Amino acid sequence: MTKTLGVLIGGIFIGAVAVEVIRKKYPEALNKLCAKTREIASGAREAFRKGYRGAKQSPKAAKSSA
Numbered sequence: 001m002t003k004t005l006g007v008l009i010g011g012i013f014i015g016a017v018a019v020e021v022i023r024k025k026y027p028e029a030l031n032k033l034c035a036k037t038r039e040i041a042s043g044a045r046e047a048f049r050k051g052y053r054g055a056k057q058s059p060k061a062a063k064s065s066a
Helices: 002-025 027-056 059-065
Strands: none
16 A cells, blocks of 8 residues: 555646646646646536436426437
């Protein structure tokens, strides 16, 4: 358990260092990637909310709203 936790923490640390190196070397590319990720996450969140609202409605109401 301790070894696994150490590997997990080490992986997070190495990942954070790698992101900072990439950020310094290619700031525009990383900003574009972050913007695209935000856009995808926002779309997924909205799709989930729409689906959740549809699932909460009664079957008759869901058919009429579709």
